Amino acid sequence: MKILVCISKTPDTTAKIAFTDNNTKFAEAGVQWIINPYDEWYALVRAIELKEKDPSVVIHLITVGTADVEPIIRKALALGGDEAFRVNASSHDSFFISSQIAEIAKQGNYDLIFTGKETIDYNSSSVGGMVAELLDLPYISLATKFELNGATATVTREIEGGEEVVEASLPLVVSCQKGMAEQRIPNMKGIMGARTKPLKVSDPVNAEAPTSIISFETPPPKAGVKLIPADNPAELIRLLREEAKVI
């Protein structure tokens, strides 16, 4: 059993979101980088759990990024991957990134490909679906539980107002969110071991980027809070109806 886990680098959740170069670039100065939480907490940890149950499982990690993502991929290896791939390219277009992942996936014959639900920076929620289409595989999005029984996966996913359980045969692409697994902290043995795990760097395959970022904007600041005295909550209800017109 071979699992490929897609790993992305994102700014820390507390990072200040600002832009430079006439609002065309994210201001990276002073920003702490982390593994995209959905990739780490849910996709990677669930893969590790599957390996703990069945030691014959092999976990490969893939990231598309320039050399500065290496600390992130080493951290992911410290949590538990066996080896990693880095496609040496920088892009914010989901199709370009998916084309690179699909290429590596074709060479590795994976039974399972896990992604996070979305990245917390570009929020596109697209890579899983695109990789699945490029490989002509089924894709189960926004999974909250994943169980394996031989070559059949039983996956619980979120639907509007509830959840549903879906069955599919491997190979399969799954995007992972809360519920799949619990966040873990890498231990010393993992951190030491990660230094010597293979990290293979390759050049990107040719793929066009159908979209490009023109500029960024930050939302206008709020006008300020209107405080209502605690002994008169009825006034709040009146304002919500008559002024804000939301109830």
Place this chain on the structure above:
Amino acid sequence: MPVLIFLDQSDNTIKKTTPEVITYGAKLAAQLGITAEGILLGTVSSDIAALGKYGVTKIHHVNDEKLNHPDGQVYTQIIAQAVDAIGAKVIVFSNNLHGKAIAPRLAAKLKAGLVSGAVALPDMSNGFVVKKTVFSGKAFANISVNTGIKIISVNPNAFQAEASGGAAEVVPFNATINAAKTKVVSVNKIKGEIPLSEAERVVSAGRGLKGPENWKMIEELASVLHAATACSRAVADAGWRPHHEHVGQTGLAIAPNLYMAIAISGAIQHLAGVNRSKVIVVINKDPEAPFFKAADYGIVGDAFEVVPKLIEAAKAL
């Protein structure tokens, strides 16, 4: 060369986000000087033609109950056939759960540029540029789509549905339908609950409520306001509320018309998932709680005293 709008349904019912995306698609078609048409897969119990009032002139319907449960792969194949048959230039989805499962696949299949999470109509003064949310609602990016065929998935509740036109013409669409490789074995819908992602009003509560037993008043307030309930991550992690109620940067991102945050501190990761709400109300006993900086209305007070009074006042409306 029309705009093609994916008309989302589940349980034989048209989804609440569908009129929103039709309105978006119809305005976009008007900008381009072309028509807006819809594609609907599966059987639906309501009057489909009536969706014309939001601006679609024609609806291509694959009226087959095998399609009542969307399989991303099968749906993609059928929509691609329709795009081909009618020569659609732009395809519009809701960026809801079905949209997230289908739009990226279709984009890869058609080699079409995709903007997911759009919040405005394209700016065509210089190419085709669509504004979307990034950094979990903390910013927007303007994305240029450079391909002939373009796909846009519109954030739920970012665009108001507007009814104006008449009925649409409904035409059957003959598609090749392949067997699905995924099988739905069970569906568990929480009866009577308003789905959080579609809710116009949300009442949310945090760790300040001290324990799950204190959620009765939150549920009651939500019920009188016709609101869905949500919670902070601290609350979902503690197991006081189910995971699907967790909103924020690592939970669900929502943008309702009203978001009422009760005993939630307003940590940056929480705000990231709710700051696009149109009106934010904060109830917190700590006047220094960071949430007040992001709020439109606030009450500094003890939730256990304020919420019962709010319920009374809302009932009296």
